[in-house]
Amino acid sequence: MRKTVVVDQDECISCGVCVDSIPEVFRFADSGKAEAYDPAGASEDKIQQEAIDACPVSCIHWRE
Ligand code: SF4
Incomplete structure (x- = not known):
């Protein structure tokens, strides 16, 4: 199954x-x-x- 991507909004700046x-x-x-x-x-x-590696606070993650 394809991974999905999520943003940890508590960490996002x-x-x-x-x-x-x-x-x-x-x-x-x-x-x-x-x-x-x-x-x-x-x-x-x-x-x-372009997103996960580029996010300055590393708050974008894969979720299996
Ligand atoms: S790159 Fe990271 S900190 Fe910037 S808006 Fe996206 S999730 Fe938020």
């Missing part, structure tokens, strides 16, 4: 990197924190490299 890089997957929730609204919106490689 709303920097916008993931939202700007992959708007097909990430957006800002009403809380002002990022959320993964469509985990299947981009390839796992792209999510890994």
Whole structure:
């Protein structure tokens, strides 16, 4: 089964990197924190490299 991706909103600092890089997957929730609204919106490689690896506080994670 495909992995899904989640944002730990307690840790997110709303920097916008993931939202700007992959708007097909990430957006800002009403809380002002990022959320993964469509985990299947981009390839796992792209999510890994452009969001998980790029997040300055490492708060984006895979969930099996
Ligand atoms: S890159 Fe990380 S800290 Fe920045 S908005 Fe996305 S989840 Fe939040």
